[in-house]
Amino acid sequence: MKFAQPWGRQRLSFLLEKAASREAQTWRGYVAKKQTSQDADVSPAQRDEAVRWLTELHGRLQLYPETLVLAVSILDRFLAPIKVRPKYLRCIAVACFFLAAKTCEEDECVPSLKELAASSNCGCSPSEILRMERLILDKLDWDLHTATALDFLHIFHATVTASHSGFLDSAGLNRSQHLCLLTRRLYTCLADHALMQLRGSVLALALVSLDLETCCPDWLALTIDLLRKAQMDSSALIRSRELVSRSLSTPRASLPPNTVYIYHPLQLAAPARRRPLGTMETSRDQPAPPQAGEESKAPPPSPKRLSHLHKAPLRCKASAKRKVEQMDVDDFYDGIKRLYNEDATSAVHEGAPPAGGGAYSGGSSPCPPLQPVGAS
Structure with a gap:
């Protein structure tokens, strides 16, 4: 055509006008039901699960797409006005699917009720499906045709x-x-x-x-x-x-029920303290790194330290390494202490001039001394 x-x-x-007219007669707006603690009605999530189950059944039987869509339409029209216990949901769904198959499929392609009950694994007998089918037809006034x-x-x-x-x-x-x-x-x-x-x-x-x-x-x-x-x-x-x-x-792909998770821990030796690469950690309690001419005076490292260095070697550029070795760490910390006047006591014991000497000297703080407010 x-x-x-x-x-x-x-x-x-003409087909569009006819379908729109039929839809206006049969369609009813969906009203979400309020779930309470004592309510035994089918929840929206359970309804969606039943539709996905029918989609899988439809794929196995290889029927027309009209069969699945009509089955979902019959299911929604039946669940809308009444309350249904969730344990009967699969029986209702497979009965709606059977009604849709007899409406849309050719007679030789319609599966038998016994075959449908076995292949769907719905947990109900053919006689129970027939009783549910009659109940659905009575509730819908035997009117299954809808757009x-x-x-x-x-x-x-x-x-x-x-x-x-x-x-x-x-x-x-x-x-x-x-x-x-x-x-x-x-x-x-x-x-x-x-x-x-x-x-x-x-x-x-x-x-x-x-x-x-x-x-x-x-x-x-x-x-x-x-x-x-x-x-x-x-x-x-x-x-x-x-x-x-x-x-x-929205992804809805779920993992199969027999999914096995395998844990593979990372075999990495993490250091006790993390610090950026190319830097060396110093403190007051630890000795400063030796200078260029003092390698012989430094004590030999412990076996534990050697093993740690072997596992996680320090990777840095040569220029950064030379800068670290040439930096006088003691003078750096002494300058900070003098700036904040933390070693005034030690300076007096060493024979340096007091903090209030007035003039700047090599052994005193580079900042001018603090004077009282009233001093002239």
Whole structure:
């Protein structure tokens, strides 16, 4: 079918109008239920886990994408008005999946109830699935036909590719591959309860618009055209784009339950005190490093110190090493002590002039002495 022909576009407009009318009749806004300590209802996280479980089951059975999307729609419509205990959630989910398979699949492709119960590992018997299936049908008034987000996704995708199919060439995909990519993203969005408040049409248009933004220069004009044809509010589309973008960018890949963590400690000899490379640590209690002509007077290092130097050698440039060796550390500390007048007592005992001598001499502090306030 060539959608570029005028009658093809008219067909697409008719399908879009029919799907929007059906959605307006069946869609109900999602209202988050308040969880209490005594509440035994299914939580949003448990609902998302059930949808991911159905997605895995759908992949193993290799059924149509319409089957999975309709099963999630039936599940949400059933869970919205009533309270369900979490232990019955898998039985409800597999019953919704069985109803969707009988609605969308060919008769020869529909799995038998016994096969479905065994392959899904839902923990319930075929008779229990049949009873749950009857309960779901009674609750939904035997009305399973509804316009899903996948229906709108097909319509929007066909409308865009009918008029602007060149952007697929730049992406290196044909129509089927591009639609398959969007469908996979829709599966991810269905497993996020934060997107249940969006209509299926708005969710589909947000997915198409976000994808067009990455590969088509005229994405804004195409989005506005689809928005006008679907008769949607632009503010709702902007909000849905933010929610969908956040949902698709959130990683949900979890580790398998049999994951084994192996700890490999680092075999490194850490020194007692960390200091920058190229520097040497000195203090008042430790002797200063020997000068150039005093190597013979220095005591031999201990075996412990030698082993430490062997494990972690000091790496520094030759110029920095020569500067460290030539620096007079004793004069450096003596200058600091004289600056803060910490060795006034030791200076007097050594025969130096007192701090109040007035004139600067080689053995006194380089700063002028402090005088009392009243002194002239």
